[in-house]
Amino acid sequence: xxxxxxxxxxxxxxxxxxxxxxxxxxxxxxxxxxxxxxxxxxxxxxxxxxxxxxxxxxxxxxxxxxxxxxxxxxxxxxxxxxxxxxxxxxxxxxxxxxxxxxxxxxxxxxxxxxxxxxxxxxxxxxxxxxxxxxxxxxxxxxxxxxxxxxxxxxxxxxxxxxxxxxxxxxxxxxxxxxxxxxxxxxxxxxxxxxxxxxxxxxxxxxxxxxxxxxxxxxxxxxxxxxxxxxxxxxxxxxxxxxxxxxxxxxxxxxxxxxxxxxxxxxxxxxxxxxxxxxxxxxxxxxxxxxxxxxxxxxxxxxxxxxxxxxxxxxxxxxxxxxxxxxxxxxxxxxxxxxxxxxxxxxxxxxxxxxxxxxxxxxxxxxxxxxxxxxxxxxxxxxxxxxxxxxxxxxxxxxxxxxxxxxxxxxxxxxxxxxxxxxxxxxxx
Amino acid sequence: xxxxxxxxxxxxxxxxxxxxxxxxxxxxxxxxxxxxxxxxxxxxxxxxxxxxxxxxxxxxxxxxxxxxxxxxxxxxxxxxxxxxxxxxxxxxxxxxxxxxxxxxxxxxxxxxxxxxxxxxxxxxxxxxxxxxxxxxxxxxxxxxxxxxxxxxxxxxxxxxxxxxxxxxxxxxxxxxxxxxxxxxxxxxxxxxxxxxxxxxxxxxxxxxxxxxxxxxxxxxxxxxxxxxxxxxxxxxxxxxxxxxxxxxxxxxxxxxxxxxxxxxxxxxxxxxxxxxxxxxxxxxxxxxxxxxxxxxxxxxxxxxxxxxxxxxxxxxxxxxxxxxxxxxxxxxxxxxxxxxxxxxxxxxxxxxxxxxxxxxxxxxxxxxxxxxxxxxxxxxxxxxxxxxxxxxxxxxxxxxxxxxxxxxxxxxxxxxxxxxxxxxxxxxxxxxxxxxxxxxxxxxxxxx
Numbered sequence: 120x121x122x123x124x125x126x127x128x129x130x131x132x133x134x135x136x137x138x139x140x141x142x143x144x145x146x147x148x149x150x151x152x153x154x155x156x157x158x159x160x161x162x163x164x165x166x167x168x169x170x171x172x173x174x175x176x177x178x179x180x181x182x183x184x185x186x187x188x189x190x191x192x193x194x195x196x197x198x199x200x201x202x203x204x205x206x207x208x209x210x211x212x213x214x215x216x217x218x219x220x221x222x223x224x225x226x227x228x229x230x231x232x233x234x235x236x237x238x239x240x241x242x243x244x245x246x247x248x249x250x251x252x253x254x255x256x257x258x259x260x261x262x263x264x265x266x267x268x269x270x271x272x273x274x275x276x277x278x279x280x281x282x283x284x285x286x287x288x289x290x291x292x293x294x295x296x297x298x299x300x301x302x303x304x305x306x307x308x309x310x311x312x313x314x315x316x317x318x319x320x321x322x323x324x325x326x327x328x329x330x331x332x333x334x335x336x337x338x339x340x341x342x343x344x345x346x347x348x349x350x351x352x353x354x355x356x357x358x359x360x361x362x363x364x365x366x367x368x369x370x371x372x373x374x375x376x377x378x379x380x381x382x383x384x385x386x387x388x389x390x391x392x393x394x395x396x397x398x399x400x401x402x403x404x405x406x407x408x409x410x411x412x413x414x415x416x417x418x419x420x421x422x423x424x425x426x427x428x429x430x431x432x433x434x435x436x437x438x439x440x441x442x443x444x445x446x447x448x449x450x451x452x453x454x455x456x457x458x459x460x461x462x463x464x465x466x467x468x469x470x471x472x473x474x475x476x477x478x479x480x481x482x483x484x485x486x487x488x489x490x491x492x493x494x495x496x497x498x499x500x501x502x503x504x505x506x507x508x509x510x511x512x513x514x515x516x517x518x519x520x521x522x523x524x525x526x527x528x529x530x531x532x533x534x535x536x537x538x539x540x541x542x543x544x545x546x547x
Numbered sequence: 548x549x550x551x552x553x554x555x556x557x558x559x560x561x562x563x564x565x566x567x568x569x570x571x572x573x574x575x576x577x578x579x580x581x582x583x584x585x586x587x588x589x590x591x592x593x594x595x596x597x598x599x600x601x602x603x604x605x606x607x608x609x610x611x612x613x614x615x616x617x618x619x620x621x622x623x624x625x626x627x628x629x630x631x632x633x634x635x636x637x638x639x640x641x642x643x644x645x646x647x648x649x650x651x652x653x654x655x656x657x658x659x660x661x662x663x664x665x666x667x668x669x670x671x672x673x674x675x676x677x678x679x680x681x682x683x684x685x686x687x688x689x690x691x692x693x694x695x696x697x698x699x700x701x702x703x704x705x706x707x708x709x710x711x712x713x714x715x716x717x718x719x720x721x722x723x724x725x726x727x728x729x730x731x732x733x734x735x736x737x738x739x740x741x742x743x744x745x746x747x748x749x750x751x752x753x754x755x756x757x758x759x760x761x762x763x764x765x766x767x768x769x770x771x772x773x774x775x776x777x778x779x780x781x782x783x784x785x786x787x788x789x790x791x792x793x794x795x796x797x798x799x800x801x802x803x804x805x806x807x808x809x810x811x812x813x814x815x816x817x818x819x820x821x822x823x824x825x826x827x828x829x830x831x832x833x834x835x836x837x838x839x840x841x842x843x844x845x846x847x848x849x850x851x852x853x854x855x856x857x858x859x860x861x862x863x864x865x866x867x868x869x870x871x872x873x874x875x876x877x878x879x880x881x882x883x884x885x886x887x888x889x890x891x892x893x894x895x896x897x898x899x900x901x902x903x904x905x906x907x908x909x910x911x912x913x914x915x916x917x918x919x920x921x922x923x924x925x926x927x928x929x930x931x932x933x934x935x936x937x938x939x940x941x942x943x944x945x946x947x948x949x950x951x952x953x954x955x956x957x958x959x960x961x962x963x964x965x966x967x968x969x970x971x972x973x974x975x976x977x978x979x980x981x982x983x984x985x986x987x988x989x990x991x992x993x994x995x
C-alpha cells in the first residue's frame with residue numbers, strides 16, 4: 120500500500136453458522152489526505168457548468184429569478200481560477216449563455232467578471248425540458264479535456280416539455296460522464312424527477328424552499344466540487360466463483376443503492392461507480408454477498424473490495440467468512456452492520472410512508488412513518504427525526520406510535536423526501 | 548491458545564540456578580517440583596547393548612574419490628553410568644567406506660563437529676516450524692486452481708488454503724515434533740523450534756515450544772520469533788559447554804527481547820505480542836526444563852505410564868485455584884478464568900522470571916513438551932504416556948503425530964504442539980533433517 124492509497128476498513132461478524140450463506144460487511148473507505156490530484160495545478164483538469172432554469176415560472180414569484188441570478192454570481196466567485204466553466208439557461212431548449220459558442224471558458228478575473236454580468240441578466244420565459252439541458256452540458260464538457268466534471272442543475276418546476284423517455288435517455292447518455300447536483304426551488308417541482316438525475320449522475324438532490332437560501336447552497340456545492348481531487352473512483356467487488364453479490368449500498372453520508380449500477384469487469388468482479396472524491400473524504404458501504412456454505416472450521420474469502428482509480432487498485436479490504444458451530448460467535452451481529460441496516464430501513468420506511476400518504480393510504484403511511492420515527496430515535500438520527508416531526512405527530516417515538524398531520528406543508532414533506540437518505544455515522 | 552494473560556501478574560516464583568558449579572558426578576541441585584517430590588525415581592535399569600547397526604546419516608562419495616582418513620580424537624572420560632557408555636558408543640567414527648561431507652563446501656566433516664572445519668558452515672542448524680511459513684501451498688486443495696492470492700485465498704473458489712504453518716512435522720533424529728492448527732482456530736499460533744548438537748559429553752537434543760496468546764497482537768509471529776531466538780541461545784550454550792540452567796534463563800530473556808522488539812517496531816505496546824514458553828535441553832545424563840506460562844513438560848518413562856510425571860507447574864489462574872485447595876484440578880480448569888496465564892513472555896510481562904528445573908532420570912524415557920492444545924484433553928502424565936505408546940522412544944515423530952491426532956479427534960479447539968526427545972539422546976536410522984513435505988502435502992489434501 121502506498122501513501123496515496125485509500126484506507127479500507129471492514130467491519131463484520133465473519134462467523135457463520137453451519138449452512139449459512141449470507142455475509143454482510145460495512146466497508147469504510149477514506150480517501151488519503153493527499154490525493155495525487157489530477158487537478159491541483161491551479162484548477163486545470165476541473166470543469167464546472169451551472170444550469171439555471173429560465174422557464175416562465177421562475178418569475179412567479181419574481182424573487183426566484185432574482186435569487187437565482189445572485190446565487191449564480193456567488194457561485195462564480197467560488198469557482199477557482201483556471202477551472203473550465205460555462206453557464207446554461209434552461210427552458211424547453213438549452214442555451215449556452217456563457218460562453219456563447221458551446222465550449223468552456225477558463226476562469227480568470229476577466230472571465231469571471233463577464234460571466235457574472237451575464238448571470239445578472241438571465242431572463243425567465245419558456246418551458247422546461249431538463250433532458251435537453253443535460254445533453255448540452257454533456258456536449259460542452261466533451262469539448263474540454265478536464266476530467267473532474269461537475270454541474271449544478273436548478274429548476275423550479277416539473278419537466279413538462281419533454282417526454283419521460285427523453286429525460287431517461289438523456290440521463291443515460293450523461294451517466295459516468297459528469298456529476299450533477301440538483302436543486303429544486305419552491306415546491307412546484309417533483310422530487311422523484313430530480314432524484315432520478317442526481318442518483319444516476321452521482322450527485323445530491325435537495326429542496327430550497329425559500330429562494331433566499333439559493334446563494335448559500337450554490338456556494339456550498341461549488342466549494343465541495345472544488346475540493347474534489349480525483350474523478351471516476353469505482354468500488355470493485357470481487358467474489359469467489361458461484362458466489363453472488365446481493366447488494367452494494369452506500370450507507371454514509373447518505374443511503375444510495377449502487378447495486379443496479381454494477382459494471383461487470385470480469386467473471387467474478389464488478390465495478391460500482393462512486394464519482395469524485397476529495398482528499399480525506401470518507402464514505403461507508405454495506406456489502407452483502409451470498410456464498411456457498413463451507414464446512415465447519417473452513418475459512419473463505421467472501422469478497423475483496425478494492426478502490427479503483429482508473430485501472431489502479433489503490434486500497435483494498437477483505438470480507439471473510441468462517442463457519443463455526445459456536446453459536447455465541449455466529450449469532451452476534453456486528454454493530455455497524457446493524458446500525459446501517461437500520462439506517463437503510465429508515466430511508467426506505469420514509470419513502471414508503473410518503474408514497475402511501477400521497478396515494479391516500481393513511482393506514483400504511485402511519486405504519487411506515489411510525490417505523491421511521493422509531494428507527495430515527497434508536498439510531499440517534501436527530502436530523503431525520505426533526506424532519507419527520509413536521510409530517511407526523513409523534514405520540515411515542517420508541518414504539519413508533521404516530522399520527523399523520525392533517526395539514527402538512529409541501530416544503531416540509533419534500534424536505535423529508537429529499538433528505539431522508541441522510542444517515543448518521545456509527546462510532547467505531 | 549484461547550487463554551488470556553492475567554492483568555496483574557501474580558508474584559512470580561523465582562528459581563535461581565545454583566550459585567556454584569557442581570563438581571563432576573554430583574547431581575545438579577534443582578527446585579523440587581510437586582511431581583518430583585512424590586516421584587519414586589526409576590530404578591537403574593540395564594538398557595542392554597546398543598544396536599550396532601545404528602549409523603549416522605551419510606552422504607555417498609562419488610565413485611573414484613579417495614575418502615580421506617582421520618585420527619580418532621581421544622574421548623573425554625565418561626561419567627560412570629550405563630547411559631553414558633551408550634552415548635559414547637554413538638560417537639564412534641563411521642565405517643571407513645563412506646564419509647560425511649559439508650553441504651556447503653564439500654569438505655569432509657566428522658560426526659562430532661558442530662561447524663565445518665573448512666568453511667565454518669553450521670552443520671546442524673536449529674529448525675523451527677515457522678520457517679517454511681512463507682511458502683504458500685501450490686494449488687487450492689478444494690478446487691485445484693493454482694492462483695492463490697497473497698493473503699492465502701484461492702482466486703477461484705475463495706477458500707483459504709492451508710498455510711505453511713497449519714501442520715508442520717520436524718524430525719531431527721534426536722528430537723521430533725508436530726504442530727497443528729487444530730479444528731477451530733483460523734491460524735496456528737503455536738511454534739516449535741528443535742535443534743541437536745554434539746557436546747563434550749555426547750549428543751544433546753533441545754526443543755522449545757511457544758504458544759502465542761490469542762488475545763495479544765500478532766500471536767503467531769510472537770510465538771515464532773520467541774521460539775527461534777530462544778533455540779539459538781540454547782544451541783550456542785550447548786556447543787560451548789555452558790551451564791544449561793543459566794542458558795535456559797538467558798534463552799527466555801532473548802525471547803523476551805524478541806517480543807519487546809516486535810512491540811517496538813510496530814508500536815504494539817497497547818496489546819503487546821505475548822506467548823508462553825517451555826524448553827528442554829536433554830543431554831546423556833539429564834534434562835533441563837524451563838518454562839513460563841501453561842505450556843508443559845512431561846517425563847514419559849519407558850517403564851510404563853505409571854512412572855511418567857508432569858515436570859512443570861502451570862502459571863495459570865487454575866493453578867492458583869488448585870493451590871488454595873478450594874478446587875480440584877478438573878474444577879479449576881473448567882472455571883471461566885482457569886486458562887488465564889499468570890506468567891508469559893512479552894513486552895508487558897514485567898519482570899516475570901522463568902522456572903528452571905533439572906531432572907536426572909536413571910533409565911530411558913522421553914521428555915515431552917506440549918502446548919495446552921494437547922494437555923487440555925489429557926492433563927495427566929500417565930494418560931499422555933499411554934497415548935504416546937511404548938514405541939514412542941524409538942519413533943518419537945510417530946508418537947507426536949498420534950498425540951496431535953488424538954487432540955484433533957477430541958475436538959481440536961486449540962492449536963496443538965508436541966515435541967518428544969528420547970532420553971538418552973541417540974541417533975536413529977532414517978531420520979531426516981527437513982520438514983517432511985509429504986506430511987504437509989497429505990494434510991493439505993485432507994482439507995477438501
